[in-house]
Amino acid sequence: MGEHRATLAAVAARAGVSPSTASLAFSGSGPVAQSTRERVLTAARELGYAGPDPLARSLRRGRSGIVGAVVGERLLYAFRDPVAVALLDGIAEALSPSGTGLLLLSGDAQHGSPTPEQVSRLPVDAVVFAMCGRDDDPLLDLFIGRGVPVVAIDGPDRPEVTLLRIDDYGGALDLAKHVAGLGHQRVAVAALPLRLDGRSGPVDDARRAAGGFADCRARLTATEDVFGRVPVVEAPSNVVEEGERAGRLLLSAPERPTAIVAQSDLLAVGVIRAAEALGLRVPDDLTVVGYDGIDTPWLGERVLTTVVQPMAEKGRITGRMVTELLAGRRPADANLPVHLRVGTTSGPPPA
């Protein structure tokens, strides 16, 4: 371990050629005589040289071959979210052919976590903001300041970033109209986190006014454009358990809602659980709708009424956008359509 690793120069010396020739022999770019190449390769083997140092290579080429993906506060939460997983998978898939790696960056967080400055010092060729769409994310400023190309998914809207959106408002509007069309009037919302500060529970005016994730806000606006002001309970993270807690809270209100609009499928599953724990049947006693269109194995035969968004494609398109940016081109922003899927968890309100 102590001994220094062989360098290209050492290999070249041993093979009796210049470093430049040795480099060509390895990279394959440029003409090298068959015999020379073999001599170099032999020398390399003898010295235990495994190829050019990635660090030096990166510096010279100006690329590290790594793309960063900013995923919320903690990996665990990101991985529990099927939407995020599908996204990351799509990105990785699109990036794979070029040998580009995906680096997970956990965003702004609390104790023990790296500071945004530390994070922005990692050698990435581009960054994807996968799921933390606050316009004022400090990481965003740092990367933009560094001149690192940024793609944002449903995320911070800035002139410098390439944006990929889904039609959050439109989807939520279709959904709300569907629920309204069934005859519901007392509706409540189980909301995604407005920001990652761990807060949960009823959303008051101050909280509403305080900004937050774009997707969450767009969906809420659409719902209230149909039903007017409705009670909203915010979940601190997008997991089933928090949906259940939010559901319990909403269902214990004096005027129980006849329909609950959950802002994600995971929350919807939680709400359904909460309802069943209270002895309510879905959809007979309570209509529950979600958002995203993920697989919901928890629901058995039932099919969740929800808005389906093209998750995997979102990831792939993101990957392609990154590829474009790395090639020095600036792709246009994109806006993907969503569609309403009417399942078996929505029905008319009880008589």
Added chain:
Amino acid sequence: MGEHRATLAAVAARAGVSPSTASLAFSGSGPVAQSTRERVLTAARELGYAGPDPLARSLRRGRSGIVGAVVGERLLYAFRDPVAVALLDGIAEALSPSGTGLLLLSGDAQHGSPTPEQVSRLPVDAVVFAMCGRDDDPLLDLFIGRGVPVVAIDGPDRPEVTLLRIDDYGGALDLAKHVAGLGHQRVAVAALPLRLDGRSGPVDDARRAAGGFADCRARLTATEDVFGRVPVVEAPSNVVEEGERAGRLLLSAPERPTAIVAQSDLLAVGVIRAAEALGLRVPDDLTVVGYDGIDTPWLGERVLTTVVQPMAEKGRITGRMVTELLAGRRPADANLPVHLRVGTTSGPPPA
């Protein structure tokens, strides 16, 4: 975009100091007069310089600040596996304080994927083989050849790698004894993939002899040390659906087993589904046991009989091992204990 980004040298020139002083002003190591530092920082702001180039910094320091995590064939599969997710989360958590990033490397795969050579050219300071424990993984050779420190979880056993294991054999043995103690004699196994080649179905002698993942083999050996040779059906990946397929296959055998030992909890859930689809009740008509000890929300009130392994801790210990290796020390291999958890999915065989 086209214009070159400012360099530290440019900043230094503008501030009227030498590059070395400017460097010290940024890194904070070494004494710099307050006034000088401010002059440098001002010059930097004026030139839009956001701090030292990570690539150059990496080369000089000999570190990229990135640790690679090799996760099976495709990200999607890794993320669907709660064990893997808990692991990665633990690793990230342990690595976080030092600002080290986690780079996902999808292992040896098929079309479109990067070649192992490409992958091994990424600038990583260390690599964790999180879940693909084949001794002959080509990536492993490449990284070892490069002198990159490697930590393997339940993985390839090589003198160069630091190993973190759980007591796979012991746990599986306890489990098998439990099942045997209940009186079962006709037992079958739903196995994890022996290798990532997409094969599935009954495991024949050739396949048994062909090596494969260490954890899978150890668990199988323990089971057969108790019950003798048993029928084995291999799942091509560790997901519920494949467990269900394997379950259907095992349960359609002429001599139906009274107990099925699944090599993971996800597979066990699938087997239970298959059983219920056939009208069998668990555990009255069929005993099903798993491995891992993950949360199984799919099972409702039931508790899976399984072997619980300390997943999150595994991740954290891995992270600490990596930290040690980066500090130039060589930590000792570790072997974590597991324990049997008797739930409600195992019982005596039907009369």
Added chain:
DNA sequence: CGATTCGATCGAATCGATTCGACCGCCGAA
């Protein structure tokens, strides 16, 4: 047979920062 290419190889500059050793005042201690 001389001019022109083309293939193979080499030299040297470059990527952008870090860091070791040297240097220079200046202050306090002997």
Added chain:
DNA sequence: TTCGGCGGTCGAATCGATTCGATCGAATCG
């Protein structure tokens, strides 16, 4: 008064490869 030490700054070497332009011999062509 002089020397040791320290805060502050600078020069220059270094990290390890890539790449552009130049060179040189041999083969091709007119």
